[in-house]
Amino acid sequence: MKYLSEYRDSSLALKMADRIRGISKKPARFMEICGTHTVAIFKNGIRKVLPQHIELVSGPGCPVCVTANRDIDKAIKIARIPDVIVTTFGDMIRVPGSESSLKHEKSLGADVRMVYSTMDALEVARQNPDKKVVFLGIGFETTAPTIAAAVVAAEAEGIQNFLVLSSHKLLPPAMDALLSGGELDVSGFICPGHVSTVIGTAPYEVVVSQYKTPCVVVGFEPLDILQGIYMLASQIEAGEAKVEIQYTRSVSPEGNQNAMNTMFRVFEPCDAPWRGLGVIPKSGLALREAYRAFDADALFDVDVPDSSEPPGCKCGEVLRGVSTPIDCKLFRKLCTQDNPVGPCMVSSEGTCAAYYRYHV
């Protein structure tokens, strides 16, 4: 991309870090919501170039990590039904549920397939007309429109054996839940660049007016992140709380209306369980009545018993930003990237995996 080298230039990054040091005096704690930010921050050594009084904390923005065990248990149960093919995104297959994982079920003979896109899942449905092809849909507002587009395409083409098990989540209600819980102590949010490309900035206005917490929508290159932190620090110094966009080449205040319309044509908000955060009102997406024919939940109606979390795993607290992986007794000992105990270590965007790979 034109200018990409500038956004990655390490000498410019050091200058930007200098500017942060120049303006920032007050202690601050910023939460990056998005897992892709967590990885980018570690990979580029951003924490190391910040002044000591600016702390970064990871939030609940890894879709694999926040998927509740109950939803994984449900997918596992559906995978055990004869003539069902379960498809989903890569990391999800390895995440342990209460007593098994999709990967384990696959080794026992279930037909579980990893796909890159829902269009690939739709192709599996086309090629296996005598099977039910269930897509375990996870992800936030970036991903949900793509799942919705596949449902619309399936409807248009008359594909009847494609189903979605929707575990999609909306991020702004989670931010609200974190702040209203009173447990979280952050002075600003590094808001997710690609979720915001879809939703725009209106949802953050609510956060700003209700909790007086600054929100800056930030891109994913090193200079994007540092400039975003500069903007947050400037607001803190000025005693302000407002919504700003650093990532203007991708994000507009109104977002992507086409993607939003597609998403809300197929889905409607519903209460949803999050790992570590419990049930958050209107934070999930369920298929609308008109699309019930594509709803795996409605067709299979599987009942799962109460789920259990891996003993000792602190993923819930890590996702709420109240613990770091270092606080977990299993980290690097029983829980490693080769033998992950919880989803925050399984997922490539998980906070535990980022600490494992990059934190010394």
Added chain:
Amino acid sequence: MCVAAPMKVIEIDGDNIRAELGGVTKDARLDVIDQRPELGDYVIIHAGFALHRIDPEEAKITLGLWKEMGVIDEVPE
């Protein structure tokens, strides 16, 4: 899985595009994009769909802000 990346559009066929960055090519659909791209445009691709056409002017405006901050000496053309 949530990773989305900017890539350059090198083929357009109806609602399907092919895009490239650093020798990697990917196919993607245009169903949910905000603004249809033209050949040579950069788009953000996520899970097989193009989500957004990147505005190169905005990338340049941001560099202008860095210049004001003294981070960069000149905004390249």
